[in-house]
Structure formats: structure tokens, C-alpha cells
Amino acid sequence: MIDLQTVNANVSRVPFFRFLNFEVQSLDSLHAEAGMTFESRHIGNPIMEHYHGGIIASFMEATAAISVHPDFADVPAKPINLTVDYLRPGVKGPLYARANVTRKGKRIASVSVITWQTALEKPVAEGLYHFLLV
Amino acid sequence: MAEITKEKMEQIAQMWNARGKGLITHMALEIEEVSSDGVRVRMPFNPDFCVDSDQTLLHGGILTALLDSVFGLANFVAIEGVSTMATLDLRVDYLRAARSRADVIVHAHCFRKTRHIAFNAGSIWFDGHEDAEIARGTASFALTRGDTSLFEAMTKGKAS
Numbered sequence: 001m002i003d004l005q006t007v008n009a010n011v012s013r014v015p016f017f018r019f020l021n022f023e024v025q026s027l028d029s030l031h032a033e034a035g036m037t038f039e040s041r042h043i044g045n046p047i048m049e050h051y052h053g054g055i056i057a058s059f060m061e062a063t064a065a066i067s068v069h070p071d072f073a074d075v076p077a078k079p080i081n082l083t084v085d086y087l088r089p090g091v092k093g094p095l096y097a098r099a100n101v102t103r104k105g106k107r108i109a110s111v112s113v114i115t116w117q118t119a120l121e122k123p124v125a126e127g128l129y130h131f132l133l134v
Numbered sequence: 135m136a137e138i139t140k141e142k143m144e145q146i147a148q149m150w151n152a153r154g155k156g157l158i159t160h161m162a163l164e165i166e167e168v169s170s171d172g173v174r175v176r177m178p179f180n181p182d183f184c185v186d187s188d189q190t191l192l193h194g195g196i197l198t199a200l201l202d203s204v205f206g207l208a209n210f211v212a213i214e215g216v217s218t219m220a221t222l223d224l225r226v227d228y229l230r231a232a233r234s235r236a237d238v239i240v241h242a243h244c245f246r247k248t249r250h251i252a253f254n255a256g257s258i259w260f261d262g263h264e265d266a267e268i269a270r271g272t273a274s275f276a277l278t279r280g281d282t283s284l285f286e287a288m289t290k291g292k293a294s
Contacts, residue, residue, distance in 0.1 A: 013187065014185050014186075014193075015181060015182055015183070015184045015185070015189060016182065016183050016184060016185055016192075016193040016195065016196065017185075018182075019182045019183065020195075040155045040156065041155075041156065041157060041160045042156075042157060043155055043156035043157060044156060044157060044158075044202075044203075045156075046155055046156050052156065052157040052158075052199060052202070052203070053199075053202045053221040053224065054157065054195065054196070054198050054199020054200065054201075054202040054203065055157060055195075055199060057195060057198045057199065057202070057224065057226075058193065058194075058195025058196065058198060058199060059195075061193075061194055061195045061198070062193075062195065074186060074187070075185045075186050075191060076185055078231075079194040079228050080227070080228060081225070081226060081227040081228060082194075082198065082224075082225070082226050083223065083224070083225045084198075084223060084224045084225075085222070085223050086220065086221045086222060086223065086224070089220070
């Protein structure tokens, strides 16, 4: 299994992942967990200073891609599609994501992702992502 | 739906441009067309949004963010008296690899609005390649209606 330092070195080479500014915190063959730092460029609602829904979805997609293919050489795993359920506003502060690979076949992987801030029991969003592995 | 007045269009453009911070400002979105058929917005190419070291391949997430943003705009245009709006859910299909340095064009509309919910759909392509759609999305939004419209709060209170 690839070590966290190598994964985070890969992450830091991806321009959009630097824009998101997150770090992979744990990893095994079927899971990835990451934490993202709040930045003003992540704001969707400038009055309330909530995260933009698209940033939350992007962070979930990034974590999901790493869970299916953590040792990507050039570009992360190819996304096919996604669905996201927004459950609570993402407020100013760190956001965490946990990706679970539900199924990894020869060609397709299905990944479920959950994001939260204070407690996993109070999710900010849940998502389902498909990736093409060929 | 009522015709959109020139005044309202200007207010909408002003609202987007006066945000001063946040993702929409960073995406440097330009409103190209606002009509009862929906809205068309341009996002200039930005290497920060790429995944590869050559910086020619956009990350899917930025396309999702773009759809989410422009759905919001389409709802502002289509629905009167909305005080807050929150994305309930979002589905995006990535139809082909988003490899280009061209500007990105997105078209979105609200195809059904009720008292509490708005339903949206949109498409994305690279400028000049409308026949090669790169992503398509649908979403639903929860609306709260009231006297203090978010639209007014944002056009009047442009702090920065």
C-alpha cells in the first residue's frame, strides 16, 4: 500500500487539488479520508460565508478519486458521473471527507463519500461517484 | 414567465460582479445572455482548475461548481421573491474529457418552479464546440420566500 507522504506529494502536483487545499489523512485499499482547509475562494454564499456547493462536491470527487486510485502517476481517476445530496450548510472552518469504495470492478468503480465538520453523525453532504478505470 | 427587464439584468450582473470574494469571483464568470429560456455564462480558462501538469485538462469538480452556480443564477432570474436558496441535490454526467484551453460556456435553466422547490438543468461545452457537450447536470433547490430577498440584500449590500 502506498504511504500517505507519497499520496500527498501526488496531491500537491495537481493544480486543482492545490486550489482546494486538502490533505489525505488516512488510506487503505477501500477507503480514503481527507481534510480541507477553508479558504475565501471556497465561499459560495458571501453573506453567510458558507462553502460553495461545487467546492464540497469537488472535494468529495477528489477524495473518491484517491480512494480508487491513490498512486496515480499523472492525472487522478477518470470520473464518469456523480450525485450529491446537500444536507447541511458547510460553515467557515475545516471540512472532512471519507470515501468508501463500494465496488471496484475491472472497468468501473463505485464510491460513496460523506463529508462533515464537527461530527460524522452530522454530515454536510453525501455523494455517490463512478469512475472509469480503463 | 414575465420578461426580464433591462434593469433587473443589470442588477443581476452587478450582484455577481460585486461579490468581491468567493468561488464565483475566482471563476471570473461573465453573464452572456439572460432570457426566459435560461441563462448563458462564460468561464474563462483558468490553469488553477486543471488536474494535469500541462494544464489543459479541467477537473470535473469545477464543472460541477459551475453548474451549481449558474443554476442559482437561473433561479434568481426565473423566480420572484426568493429570500434564500439552497442546493438540495445535484447530478452531473461527465460526457467527455474536458481537455482544452478554450473558455467554457454553460447554459442553464429552471424547468419547473413550485412554492418550495426549483428544478434545474444545464449543459457545458467549450466555446465554439457546442456540438461536443462536455458535461450535463440537473439539480433541485429548496427555496424560502419572504420579504427580504437575497437578491436585494446582495445588490444593496455590496460591501467591498
